[in-house]
Amino acid sequence: MRQNPARRAALVDAAIEVLAREGARGLTFRAVDSEAKVPNGTASNYFTNRDDLLTQAGARVYERWQPDASAFAEVVEGPRDRAHLTALMREMVGRLTDFPAGYLALIELRLEATRRPELRAVLTRRIRADLDANIGFHLESGMPGDATTVVLLYMALNWLILERLTLPDIFPGSQVDDLVADAVERILTPDAPVREA
Structure with missing residues:
Protein backbone atom coordinates (compact mmCIF):
# COMPACT_ATOMS: atom_id res chain seq x y z
CA MET A 1 0.00 0.00 0.00
CA ARG A 2 1.14 3.51 -0.78
CA GLN A 3 2.13 5.73 2.14
CA ASN A 4 1.90 9.35 0.91
CA PRO A 5 -0.13 10.85 3.82
CA ALA A 6 -1.28 13.94 1.89
CA ARG A 7 -2.51 11.82 -1.03
CA ARG A 8 -4.24 9.38 1.34
CA ALA A 9 -6.02 12.27 3.12
CA ALA A 10 -7.11 13.73 -0.23
CA LEU A 11 -8.52 10.35 -1.27
CA VAL A 12 -10.38 9.91 2.01
CA ASP A 13 -11.75 13.45 1.72
CA ALA A 14 -12.90 12.57 -1.80
CA ALA A 15 -14.56 9.42 -0.43
CA ILE A 16 -16.46 11.58 2.09
CA GLU A 17 -17.73 13.80 -0.72
CA VAL A 18 -18.81 10.76 -2.78
CA LEU A 19 -20.56 9.21 0.22
CA ALA A 20 -22.45 12.43 0.92
CA ARG A 21 -23.48 12.94 -2.70
CA GLU A 22 -23.96 9.39 -4.00
CA GLY A 23 -24.48 7.30 -0.88
CA ALA A 24 -22.60 4.16 0.06
CA ARG A 25 -23.62 2.35 -3.12
CA GLY A 26 -21.91 5.04 -5.17
CA LEU A 27 -18.62 4.72 -3.31
CA THR A 28 -16.22 3.00 -5.66
CA PHE A 29 -12.49 3.37 -6.12
CA ARG A 30 -13.17 4.85 -9.57
CA ALA A 31 -15.60 7.43 -8.10
CA VAL A 32 -13.03 8.38 -5.46
CA ASP A 33 -10.28 8.72 -8.07
CA SER A 34 -12.54 10.93 -10.15
CA GLU A 35 -13.55 13.11 -7.18
CA ALA A 36 -9.90 13.47 -6.11
CA LYS A 37 -8.88 14.19 -9.71
CA VAL A 38 -6.18 11.51 -9.71
CA PRO A 39 -5.48 8.76 -12.25
CA ASN A 40 -7.74 5.72 -12.20
CA GLY A 41 -6.33 3.04 -9.92
CA THR A 42 -4.86 5.47 -7.39
CA ALA A 43 -7.35 4.70 -4.60
CA SER A 44 -6.85 0.97 -5.01
CA ASN A 45 -3.15 1.53 -4.31
CA TYR A 46 -3.96 3.17 -0.97
CA PHE A 47 -6.79 1.05 0.43
CA THR A 48 -6.93 -2.72 0.73
CA ASN A 49 -10.64 -2.83 -0.10
CA ARG A 50 -13.86 -0.83 0.03
CA ASP A 51 -14.39 -1.64 3.73
CA ASP A 52 -10.98 -0.12 4.49
CA LEU A 53 -12.02 3.03 2.61
CA LEU A 54 -15.38 3.21 4.44
CA THR A 55 -13.68 2.85 7.81
CA GLN A 56 -11.06 5.50 7.06
CA ALA A 57 -13.75 7.88 5.80
CA GLY A 58 -15.55 7.58 9.14
CA ALA A 59 -12.36 8.29 11.07
CA ARG A 60 -11.52 11.26 8.84
CA VAL A 61 -14.90 12.91 9.47
CA TYR A 62 -14.11 12.99 13.18
CA GLU A 63 -10.62 14.37 12.53
CA ARG A 64 -12.06 17.24 10.53
CA TRP A 65 -14.71 17.97 13.18
Missing part, protein backbone atom coordinates in the same frame (compact mmCIF):
# COMPACT_ATOMS: atom_id res chain seq x y z
CA GLN A 66 -12.20 18.49 15.97
CA PRO A 67 -12.36 22.04 17.33
CA ASP A 68 -9.22 24.09 17.21
CA ALA A 69 -7.13 24.81 20.28
CA SER A 70 -8.79 28.20 20.85
CA ALA A 71 -12.21 26.54 21.23
CA PHE A 72 -10.80 24.21 23.90
CA ALA A 73 -9.16 27.15 25.64
CA GLU A 74 -12.49 28.98 25.65
CA VAL A 75 -14.11 26.09 27.53
CA VAL A 76 -11.33 25.95 30.10
CA GLU A 77 -11.21 29.72 30.59
CA GLY A 78 -14.92 30.49 30.31
CA PRO A 79 -17.57 30.47 33.03
CA ARG A 80 -19.23 27.21 34.07
CA ASP A 81 -22.83 28.25 33.58
CA ARG A 82 -25.86 27.63 31.36
CA ALA A 83 -25.13 30.57 29.09
CA HIS A 84 -21.62 29.33 28.38
CA LEU A 85 -22.83 25.77 27.82
CA THR A 86 -25.42 27.14 25.37
CA ALA A 87 -22.69 29.07 23.51
CA LEU A 88 -20.55 25.93 23.32
CA MET A 89 -23.46 23.86 21.98
CA ARG A 90 -24.19 26.53 19.36
CA GLU A 91 -20.55 26.47 18.31
CA MET A 92 -20.61 22.68 18.05
CA VAL A 93 -23.79 22.65 15.94
CA GLY A 94 -22.25 25.29 13.69
CA ARG A 95 -18.96 23.39 13.36
CA LEU A 96 -20.70 20.16 12.40
CA THR A 97 -23.11 21.78 9.94
CA ASP A 98 -20.24 23.75 8.36
CA PHE A 99 -18.97 20.38 7.08
CA PRO A 100 -22.23 18.99 5.67
CA ALA A 101 -20.55 16.34 3.54
CA GLY A 102 -18.95 14.90 6.67
CA TYR A 103 -22.22 14.64 8.53
CA LEU A 104 -24.10 13.17 5.57
CA ALA A 105 -21.24 10.73 4.90
CA LEU A 106 -21.40 9.59 8.52
CA ILE A 107 -25.14 8.98 8.16
CA GLU A 108 -24.41 6.87 5.07
CA LEU A 109 -21.75 4.98 7.00
CA ARG A 110 -24.21 4.30 9.83
CA LEU A 111 -26.73 2.91 7.35
CA GLU A 112 -24.05 0.79 5.72
CA ALA A 113 -23.02 -0.45 9.18
CA THR A 114 -26.42 -2.13 9.55
CA ARG A 115 -25.26 -4.51 6.81
CA ARG A 116 -21.56 -4.72 7.65
CA PRO A 117 -20.77 -6.02 11.15
CA GLU A 118 -17.10 -4.99 10.98
CA LEU A 119 -18.01 -1.43 10.04
CA ARG A 120 -20.64 -1.42 12.81
CA ALA A 121 -18.00 -2.46 15.33
CA VAL A 122 -15.59 0.24 14.16
CA LEU A 123 -18.25 2.98 14.22
CA THR A 124 -19.59 1.83 17.57
CA ARG A 125 -16.12 2.01 19.12
CA ARG A 126 -15.36 5.39 17.55
CA ILE A 127 -18.66 7.06 18.37
CA ARG A 128 -18.77 5.58 21.89
CA ALA A 129 -15.22 6.80 22.51
CA ASP A 130 -16.17 10.27 21.27
CA LEU A 131 -19.26 10.36 23.49
CA ASP A 132 -17.26 9.13 26.50
CA ALA A 133 -14.61 11.80 25.83
CA ASN A 134 -17.30 14.48 25.67
CA ILE A 135 -18.81 13.26 28.94
CA GLY A 136 -15.39 13.21 30.60
CA PHE A 137 -14.50 16.65 29.31
CA HIS A 138 -17.86 18.06 30.41
CA LEU A 139 -17.52 16.69 33.92
CA GLU A 140 -13.85 17.63 34.29
CA SER A 141 -14.44 21.17 33.04
CA GLY A 142 -17.09 21.72 35.70
CA MET A 143 -19.90 22.63 33.31
CA PRO A 144 -23.42 22.35 34.76
CA GLY A 145 -25.14 18.99 34.50
CA ASP A 146 -23.97 15.42 34.50
CA ALA A 147 -23.28 12.56 32.10
CA THR A 148 -26.99 12.26 31.27
CA THR A 149 -27.00 15.94 30.31
CA VAL A 150 -24.30 15.26 27.73
CA VAL A 151 -26.08 12.20 26.34
CA LEU A 152 -29.40 14.02 26.00
CA LEU A 153 -27.75 17.02 24.34
CA TYR A 154 -25.92 14.62 22.02
CA MET A 155 -29.19 13.00 20.96
CA ALA A 156 -31.18 16.21 20.62
CA LEU A 157 -28.56 18.23 18.77
CA ASN A 158 -27.60 15.39 16.44
CA TRP A 159 -31.20 15.15 15.32
CA LEU A 160 -31.37 18.92 14.87
CA ILE A 161 -28.27 18.78 12.66
CA LEU A 162 -29.77 15.92 10.65
CA GLU A 163 -32.94 17.93 10.05
CA ARG A 164 -30.95 21.04 9.06
CA LEU A 165 -28.89 19.12 6.51
CA THR A 166 -31.60 16.91 5.03
CA LEU A 167 -34.85 18.88 5.41
CA PRO A 168 -33.73 22.46 6.07
CA ASP A 169 -37.20 23.96 5.71
CA ILE A 170 -38.47 22.17 8.83
CA PHE A 171 -36.31 24.31 11.12
CA PRO A 172 -35.01 27.36 9.26
CA GLY A 173 -31.56 28.60 10.15
CA SER A 174 -33.07 31.52 12.03
CA GLN A 175 -34.51 29.07 14.60
CA VAL A 176 -31.36 27.04 15.23
CA ASP A 177 -29.81 29.22 17.95
CA ASP A 178 -33.10 29.38 19.85
CA LEU A 179 -33.61 25.61 19.56
CA VAL A 180 -30.12 24.95 20.89
CA ALA A 181 -30.74 27.32 23.81
CA ASP A 182 -34.09 25.67 24.53
CA ALA A 183 -32.51 22.20 24.43
CA VAL A 184 -29.83 23.21 26.94
CA GLU A 185 -32.35 24.94 29.20
CA ARG A 186 -34.83 22.06 29.21
CA ILE A 187 -32.29 19.27 29.50
CA LEU A 188 -30.45 20.84 32.42
CA THR A 189 -32.45 20.14 35.55
CA PRO A 190 -33.22 23.10 37.81
CA ASP A 191 -30.90 21.64 40.43
CA ALA A 192 -28.01 21.05 38.01
CA PRO A 193 -24.84 22.09 39.81
CA VAL A 194 -23.22 25.26 38.51
CA ARG A 195 -19.58 25.61 39.45
CA GLU A 196 -17.66 28.85 39.56
CA ALA A 197 -14.66 29.15 37.25
Whole structure:
Protein backbone atom coordinates (compact mmCIF):
# COMPACT_ATOMS: atom_id res chain seq x y z
CA MET A 1 0.00 0.00 0.00
CA ARG A 2 1.14 3.51 -0.78
CA GLN A 3 2.13 5.73 2.14
CA ASN A 4 1.90 9.35 0.91
CA PRO A 5 -0.13 10.85 3.82
CA ALA A 6 -1.28 13.94 1.89
CA ARG A 7 -2.51 11.82 -1.03
CA ARG A 8 -4.24 9.38 1.34
CA ALA A 9 -6.02 12.27 3.12
CA ALA A 10 -7.11 13.73 -0.23
CA LEU A 11 -8.52 10.35 -1.27
CA VAL A 12 -10.38 9.91 2.01
CA ASP A 13 -11.75 13.45 1.72
CA ALA A 14 -12.90 12.57 -1.80
CA ALA A 15 -14.56 9.42 -0.43
CA ILE A 16 -16.46 11.58 2.09
CA GLU A 17 -17.73 13.80 -0.72
CA VAL A 18 -18.81 10.76 -2.78
CA LEU A 19 -20.56 9.21 0.22
CA ALA A 20 -22.45 12.43 0.92
CA ARG A 21 -23.48 12.94 -2.70
CA GLU A 22 -23.96 9.39 -4.00
CA GLY A 23 -24.48 7.30 -0.88
CA ALA A 24 -22.60 4.16 0.06
CA ARG A 25 -23.62 2.35 -3.12
CA GLY A 26 -21.91 5.04 -5.17
CA LEU A 27 -18.62 4.72 -3.31
CA THR A 28 -16.22 3.00 -5.66
CA PHE A 29 -12.49 3.37 -6.12
CA ARG A 30 -13.17 4.85 -9.57
CA ALA A 31 -15.60 7.43 -8.10
CA VAL A 32 -13.03 8.38 -5.46
CA ASP A 33 -10.28 8.72 -8.07
CA SER A 34 -12.54 10.93 -10.15
CA GLU A 35 -13.55 13.11 -7.18
CA ALA A 36 -9.90 13.47 -6.11
CA LYS A 37 -8.88 14.19 -9.71
CA VAL A 38 -6.18 11.51 -9.71
CA PRO A 39 -5.48 8.76 -12.25
CA ASN A 40 -7.74 5.72 -12.20
CA GLY A 41 -6.33 3.04 -9.92
CA THR A 42 -4.86 5.47 -7.39
CA ALA A 43 -7.35 4.70 -4.60
CA SER A 44 -6.85 0.97 -5.01
CA ASN A 45 -3.15 1.53 -4.31
CA TYR A 46 -3.96 3.17 -0.97
CA PHE A 47 -6.79 1.05 0.43
CA THR A 48 -6.93 -2.72 0.73
CA ASN A 49 -10.64 -2.83 -0.10
CA ARG A 50 -13.86 -0.83 0.03
CA ASP A 51 -14.39 -1.64 3.73
CA ASP A 52 -10.98 -0.12 4.49
CA LEU A 53 -12.02 3.03 2.61
CA LEU A 54 -15.38 3.21 4.44
CA THR A 55 -13.68 2.85 7.81
CA GLN A 56 -11.06 5.50 7.06
CA ALA A 57 -13.75 7.88 5.80
CA GLY A 58 -15.55 7.58 9.14
CA ALA A 59 -12.36 8.29 11.07
CA ARG A 60 -11.52 11.26 8.84
CA VAL A 61 -14.90 12.91 9.47
CA TYR A 62 -14.11 12.99 13.18
CA GLU A 63 -10.62 14.37 12.53
CA ARG A 64 -12.06 17.24 10.53
CA TRP A 65 -14.71 17.97 13.18
CA GLN A 66 -12.20 18.49 15.97
CA PRO A 67 -12.36 22.04 17.33
CA ASP A 68 -9.22 24.09 17.21
CA ALA A 69 -7.13 24.81 20.28
CA SER A 70 -8.79 28.20 20.85
CA ALA A 71 -12.21 26.54 21.23
CA PHE A 72 -10.80 24.21 23.90
CA ALA A 73 -9.16 27.15 25.64
CA GLU A 74 -12.49 28.98 25.65
CA VAL A 75 -14.11 26.09 27.53
CA VAL A 76 -11.33 25.95 30.10
CA GLU A 77 -11.21 29.72 30.59
CA GLY A 78 -14.92 30.49 30.31
CA PRO A 79 -17.57 30.47 33.03
CA ARG A 80 -19.23 27.21 34.07
CA ASP A 81 -22.83 28.25 33.58
CA ARG A 82 -25.86 27.63 31.36
CA ALA A 83 -25.13 30.57 29.09
CA HIS A 84 -21.62 29.33 28.38
CA LEU A 85 -22.83 25.77 27.82
CA THR A 86 -25.42 27.14 25.37
CA ALA A 87 -22.69 29.07 23.51
CA LEU A 88 -20.55 25.93 23.32
CA MET A 89 -23.46 23.86 21.98
CA ARG A 90 -24.19 26.53 19.36
CA GLU A 91 -20.55 26.47 18.31
CA MET A 92 -20.61 22.68 18.05
CA VAL A 93 -23.79 22.65 15.94
CA GLY A 94 -22.25 25.29 13.69
CA ARG A 95 -18.96 23.39 13.36
CA LEU A 96 -20.70 20.16 12.40
CA THR A 97 -23.11 21.78 9.94
CA ASP A 98 -20.24 23.75 8.36
CA PHE A 99 -18.97 20.38 7.08
CA PRO A 100 -22.23 18.99 5.67
CA ALA A 101 -20.55 16.34 3.54
CA GLY A 102 -18.95 14.90 6.67
CA TYR A 103 -22.22 14.64 8.53
CA LEU A 104 -24.10 13.17 5.57
CA ALA A 105 -21.24 10.73 4.90
CA LEU A 106 -21.40 9.59 8.52
CA ILE A 107 -25.14 8.98 8.16
CA GLU A 108 -24.41 6.87 5.07
CA LEU A 109 -21.75 4.98 7.00
CA ARG A 110 -24.21 4.30 9.83
CA LEU A 111 -26.73 2.91 7.35
CA GLU A 112 -24.05 0.79 5.72
CA ALA A 113 -23.02 -0.45 9.18
CA THR A 114 -26.42 -2.13 9.55
CA ARG A 115 -25.26 -4.51 6.81
CA ARG A 116 -21.56 -4.72 7.65
CA PRO A 117 -20.77 -6.02 11.15
CA GLU A 118 -17.10 -4.99 10.98
CA LEU A 119 -18.01 -1.43 10.04
CA ARG A 120 -20.64 -1.42 12.81
CA ALA A 121 -18.00 -2.46 15.33
CA VAL A 122 -15.59 0.24 14.16
CA LEU A 123 -18.25 2.98 14.22
CA THR A 124 -19.59 1.83 17.57
CA ARG A 125 -16.12 2.01 19.12
CA ARG A 126 -15.36 5.39 17.55
CA ILE A 127 -18.66 7.06 18.37
CA ARG A 128 -18.77 5.58 21.89
CA ALA A 129 -15.22 6.80 22.51
CA ASP A 130 -16.17 10.27 21.27
CA LEU A 131 -19.26 10.36 23.49
CA ASP A 132 -17.26 9.13 26.50
CA ALA A 133 -14.61 11.80 25.83
CA ASN A 134 -17.30 14.48 25.67
CA ILE A 135 -18.81 13.26 28.94
CA GLY A 136 -15.39 13.21 30.60
CA PHE A 137 -14.50 16.65 29.31
CA HIS A 138 -17.86 18.06 30.41
CA LEU A 139 -17.52 16.69 33.92
CA GLU A 140 -13.85 17.63 34.29
CA SER A 141 -14.44 21.17 33.04
CA GLY A 142 -17.09 21.72 35.70
CA MET A 143 -19.90 22.63 33.31
CA PRO A 144 -23.42 22.35 34.76
CA GLY A 145 -25.14 18.99 34.50
CA ASP A 146 -23.97 15.42 34.50
CA ALA A 147 -23.28 12.56 32.10
CA THR A 148 -26.99 12.26 31.27
CA THR A 149 -27.00 15.94 30.31
CA VAL A 150 -24.30 15.26 27.73
CA VAL A 151 -26.08 12.20 26.34
CA LEU A 152 -29.40 14.02 26.00
CA LEU A 153 -27.75 17.02 24.34
CA TYR A 154 -25.92 14.62 22.02
CA MET A 155 -29.19 13.00 20.96
CA ALA A 156 -31.18 16.21 20.62
CA LEU A 157 -28.56 18.23 18.77
CA ASN A 158 -27.60 15.39 16.44
CA TRP A 159 -31.20 15.15 15.32
CA LEU A 160 -31.37 18.92 14.87
CA ILE A 161 -28.27 18.78 12.66
CA LEU A 162 -29.77 15.92 10.65
CA GLU A 163 -32.94 17.93 10.05
CA ARG A 164 -30.95 21.04 9.06
CA LEU A 165 -28.89 19.12 6.51
CA THR A 166 -31.60 16.91 5.03
CA LEU A 167 -34.85 18.88 5.41
CA PRO A 168 -33.73 22.46 6.07
CA ASP A 169 -37.20 23.96 5.71
CA ILE A 170 -38.47 22.17 8.83
CA PHE A 171 -36.31 24.31 11.12
CA PRO A 172 -35.01 27.36 9.26
CA GLY A 173 -31.56 28.60 10.15
CA SER A 174 -33.07 31.52 12.03
CA GLN A 175 -34.51 29.07 14.60
CA VAL A 176 -31.36 27.04 15.23
CA ASP A 177 -29.81 29.22 17.95
CA ASP A 178 -33.10 29.38 19.85
CA LEU A 179 -33.61 25.61 19.56
CA VAL A 180 -30.12 24.95 20.89
CA ALA A 181 -30.74 27.32 23.81
CA ASP A 182 -34.09 25.67 24.53
CA ALA A 183 -32.51 22.20 24.43
CA VAL A 184 -29.83 23.21 26.94
CA GLU A 185 -32.35 24.94 29.20
CA ARG A 186 -34.83 22.06 29.21
CA ILE A 187 -32.29 19.27 29.50
CA LEU A 188 -30.45 20.84 32.42
CA THR A 189 -32.45 20.14 35.55
CA PRO A 190 -33.22 23.10 37.81
CA ASP A 191 -30.90 21.64 40.43
CA ALA A 192 -28.01 21.05 38.01
CA PRO A 193 -24.84 22.09 39.81
CA VAL A 194 -23.22 25.26 38.51
CA ARG A 195 -19.58 25.61 39.45
CA GLU A 196 -17.66 28.85 39.56
CA ALA A 197 -14.66 29.15 37.25
